[in-house]
Amino acid sequence: MSNILEQITAQTAYDLVKRKKQVSFADFNSFEGFEKKHLSFKSTLSGTDSISIIAEVKKASPSKGVIRPDFDPVDIALRYEEAGAAAISVLTDKPFFKGDLDYLEAISKRTQLPLLRKDFIIDPYQVKETRAYGADAVLIIVAITEGKQLDELIHAAKEFGLDALVECYDQNDLDRINFDIVDILGVNNRDLKNFEVDVHRGISLLKKAPKGTVLVSESGLSTGEDMALLQKEGIHSALIGEYFMRQKDPGKAVRGLLENAKVEFKKQYS
Numbered sequence: 001m002s003n004i005l006e007q008i009t010a011q012t013a014y015d016l017v018k019r020k021k022q023v024s025f026a027d028f029n030s031f032e033g034f035e036k037k038h039l040s041f042k043s044t045l046s047g048t049d050s051i052s053i054i055a056e057v058k059k060a061s062p063s064k065g066v067i068r069p070d071f072d073p074v075d076i077a078l079r080y081e082e083a084g085a086a087a088i089s090v091l092t093d094k095p096f097f098k099g100d101l102d103y104l105e106a107i108s109k110r111t112q113l114p115l116l117r118k119d120f121i122i123d124p125y126q127v128k129e130t131r132a133y134g135a136d137a138v139l140i141i142v143a144i145t146e147g148k149q150l151d152e153l154i155h156a157a158k159e160f161g162l163d164a165l166v167e168c169y170d171q172n173d174l175d176r177i178n179f180d181i182v183d184i185l186g187v188n189n190r191d192l193k194n195f196e197v198d199v200h201r202g203i204s205l206l207k208k209a210p211k212g213t214v215l216v217s218e219s220g221l222s223t224g225e226d227m228a229l230l231q232k233e234g235i236h237s238a239l240i241g242e243y244f245m246r247q248k249d250p251g252k253a254v255r256g257l258l259e260n261a262k263v264e265f266k267k268q269y270s
């Protein structure tokens, strides 16, 4: 793995040493997130026949720089909720995505939707932290883990009452997943070596998961055609950030996309 993920993971490991000194593992027990009732990320994604949208709150990305200069995370999340998003993903990585754990906490106090923490998780400390700041689910990226670390993180998620969205890029990643303990699979359509997006590659990988797995197509999605195609292929959910973040009203964009998805599905597949 020689790409941006390596750089981000190295930075994360470095920052973690400092953070652990500021707040200990045990300190998290008194955080408000532990009092919040857990919302099921998994069932919200798979509860309907039509595609569900995980709408992402993301100010910047390594490939695009600042995407949304005028960034009010709580306002964006509330607009997503009102527009019919199924769940909300919140970037918390600071150095590369200009995210913040405080955004996650602030959003968790205002929305009724399940929240996914999007970060580079390499240590059970971060899993507990995810719950402490009010999330319901955590993203676990297979490619930044080694050996037993992957299963340890998935077990930590269960221990702290979180759903785990386990993310793959390729067959290698997929082969490392133990589907006895993983029930939500994400495939990133974006190749992190050259940032190219291929939705079809993502779909074929997702379809290799065992029956009953909740399937999430991630990245580079923006059209009703994309949504209709995913729905036809039996993919439960689409994770979308940049497209919404570039629209003046991200809520209106979610509503529009859900409507276009229906129109396209009818037009092409029924």
Ligand SMILES: O=P(O)(O)OC[C@@H](O)[C@@H](O)c1c[nH]c2ccccc12
Pocket: 056, 058, 118, 119, 141, 167, 188, 218, 219, 220, 221, 239, 240, 241, 242, 243
């Ligand atoms: O903004 P996009 O292209 O709609 O993509 C959203 C999401 O899939 C992307 O942010 C993402 C997918 N996997 C990640 C892992 C870490 C950080 C970010 C991501």
